[in-house]
Structures are given as C-alpha cells and as structure tokens.
Amino acid sequence: MTRPRVLVGVSTLLMTVSACGSSQACGGVGVVAGVGVYVVHxxxxxxxxxxVELCAKGKCVKGRLPxxxxxxxxxxxxxxxxxxIGTVRLRITRRGADKPLVDASAEKKLTHQSDGCGGGAYNGAFAFTKEEGLTANVPxxxxxxxxxxxxxxxxAEPTSSASS
Incomplete structure (x- = not known):
C-alpha cells in the first residue's frame, strides 16, 4: 500500500471511530463533569x-488561592x-491559621451539557461572596x-521574565 493510501485509510478510520462517527466535528469535545465556584475575595x-478545599460526592480538590x-x-x-450531587462544601483557611475562615455549604442540581454527539456531562457553577455566602447561582x-x-x-504588559 502506498503512503497516501495509508494516510487516507487512517484518516477515514479515525473519523469513523471518533466522537460522532461522521466527518463533522463534535461541538462539545472537552465537556467535563464537575462543579466550579467563583470565589470573590x-x-x-x-x-x-x-x-482552599472544595468537596462534593465524596471527592475533594485542594489548592491555594492566588x-x-x-x-x-x-x-x-x-x-x-x-x-x-448533594451538598457542595467550600472551605478557605488563611495561611498559618488552624480554623477555616470560610466553611460554607450549598446544594443545587447540576445541568447536563451536551457534547453535540449524543453524550455530555453534568456540571454546575456556584459563587461565594462575603455578602451572600455560597450560592447556587452566579450573580x-x-x-x-x-x-x-x-x-x-x-x-497586560508582559513581565520582564516573560519577555526575555
């Protein structure tokens, strides 16, 4: 088999087994299940x-606020x-502190986001502000x-280390 035929064959195979099985790209590639919280400082x-710690469905993610x-x-x-998904819990603890500054919980139903190919995932956004606490709606x-x-x-202007 010649090289061009191999490339065409591989391309056709990839299109057939990819997301939709058609030559059209799927719109939602990268749709992931999860929750996100906008934390207003x-x-x-x-x-x-x-x-910062965010937990739901027995899973947690930990990190540092920038x-x-x-x-x-x-x-x-x-x-x-x-x-x-039940309760979503957000905890924020200042550097060096023993007790969380913020320990808030909220509930909401997640929304299904389609991948444009018959699949998709459930996800949702929350917001945390000093005035409202953890809310299921992002203002x-x-x-x-x-x-x-x-x-x-x-x-923004690049920093001197980024421009060198």
Missing part, C-alpha cells in the same frame, strides 16, 4: 496563599455523575467581574 482582605480579585475553584467529578456582577479580570490579564 472582596471583604476578606488578602487571601493570596490561603488554602493573588486575584476572583478565583475559580474547579472540582472534576466522575463522568457518570447525575444531576443530584451577573460576579461573572462580569471575572471576565474583566481575565481580559485585563490577557492584555
């Missing part, structure tokens, strides 16, 4: 370096998770502030 002073106005903490869940003001923060960082 305002009202807590400096939270940079504080430990120096930012808003942080998104994501917890991937198994692909077979359904809409009912528009929080998502707008997050977007603004991302755009400011994307258009």
């Amino acid at each position: 305002e009202g807590y002073g400096d939270l940079a370096g504080a430990s 120096d930012a106005d808003i942080t998104i903490v994501n917890l991937p869940l198994p692909d077979d998770v359904g809409p009912d 528009k003001s929080v998502s707008v502030a997050w977007y603004r923060q991302v755009m400011e960082r994307a258009t």
